[in-house]
Amino acid sequence: MxxxxxxxxxxxxxxxxxxxxxxxxxxxxxxxxxxxxxxxxxxxxxxxxxxxxxxxxxxxxxxxxxxxxxxxxxxxxxxxxxxxxxxxxxxxxxxxxxxxxxxxxxxxxxxxxxxxxxxxxxxxxxxxxxxxxxxxxxxxxxxxxxxxxxxxxxCTYLTASVPATHTPSFPIDDGIQFMPLNNLVSVEKPPEGYTVIGGGKTGIDACLWLLENDVDPDKIRWIVPRDAWLLDRRNTQPGQQFFEHSIGTQAK
Structure with a gap:
């Protein structure tokens, strides 16, 4: 039919x-x-x-x-x-x-x-x-x-791929507590440590959130494929009060 x-x-x-x-x-x-x-x-x-x-x-x-x-x-x-x-x-x-x-x-x-x-x-x-x-x-x-x-x-040509919508592209051993970042807020008991995989915005957010929630930095392992090129957010601000930082930095 x-x-x-x-x-x-x-x-x-x-x-x-x-x-x-x-x-x-x-x-x-x-x-x-x-x-x-x-x-x-x-x-x-x-x-x-x-x-x-x-x-x-x-x-x-x-x-x-x-x-x-x-x-x-x-x-x-x-x-x-x-x-x-x-x-x-x-x-x-x-x-x-x-x-x-x-x-x-x-x-x-x-x-x-x-x-x-x-x-x-x-x-x-x-x-x-x-x-x-x-x-x-x-x-x-x-x-x-x-x-x-x-x-x-x-307008889907550059669709962002986020962990919540796909499965990992690497194997995970049995017994490993593995989750997408969305589930991190559901943790009930502190594990022995945290391993964050990925060096982009999502990975950075994961590390910052753990630190903000009193996780010992020594218990965070961060796996990244390469060094990141990061910009100082103070140099990308709108408004006249940030003129020296935003425009001045570009002029240097």
Whole structure:
């Protein structure tokens, strides 16, 4: 039995409602009268922020993140904690709520954005073959086919891969207590030690969280593939009070 498709038509078919997709559609709405269909596999906009670990934050000031038409954050300088004296770093919950607000308060009220969450895109990304622009609802099983008058835009091309959504690419011996970072907050009894695998933002966050929660540094083993190139966050701040650090550092 052949699949029955619900036929749709739009100017732009945007696959993915993470930070990239949301920023792209925001500009489309501001600078054109285009109609947009957004398709995403998650139940809310925000991409990988939907499955991020509970203590995740931005590693850059909130002012640098999000869409151009709506500010993220409150322009506050943190008074306590590891970011003391610098502009706020939005938490994962803040970022998720922000994208939810952008969708429901800015995008959908225009009547030009049609949002399909909980859907898997099943078509291709060829610009001249609209017959294969298809997606399927994971909750209802309904199949959709889209005619894109202008473009299909793949905003999943740089999709972030986070530990919560995939299995490790290395073997794990029996008896080893192994978990993705999301489960670290569920630890009930202190183990003999912690081994953090990965030298990126997630690995750094894991080490910092353990230290902030009074774990002895000698009990943390950190496995990294290479040395990291890190920038001093003080040199990437907005605002006139940080002019000497931000612009001055670039001038040196």
């Amino acid at each position: 052949s699949e029955q498709f619900i036929e749709l038509e739009t100017d732009y078919l945007v696959v993915g409602s993470g930070a990239m997709g949301m920023a792209f559609v925001d500009v489309l709405l501001q600078e054109s009268d285009a109609d947009v269909i957004m398709v995403d596999r998650y139940g809310k906009p925000g991409g990988h922020w939907n499955v991020a670990y509970p203590f995740v934050t931005l590693h850059q000031p909130s002012a640098f993140y999000g869409v151009s038409s709506r500010k993220l954050g409150k322009d506050l300088i943190n008074q306590v904690g590891k970011n003391k004296g610098l502009y706020e770093l939005a938490s994962g919950a803040e970022v998720s709520a922000y994208f939810d607000d952008v969708m429901n308060e800015d995008f959908l009220p225009t009547g030009r954005v049609h949002y399909y969450p909980m859907c898997d895109y099943t078509g291709n990304f060829e610009q001249d073959d609209s017959a294969n622009y298809t997606f399927t609802s994971k909750t209802s099983g309904k199949h959709y086919r889209v005619k894109a008058r202008n473009k299909i835009v793949n």
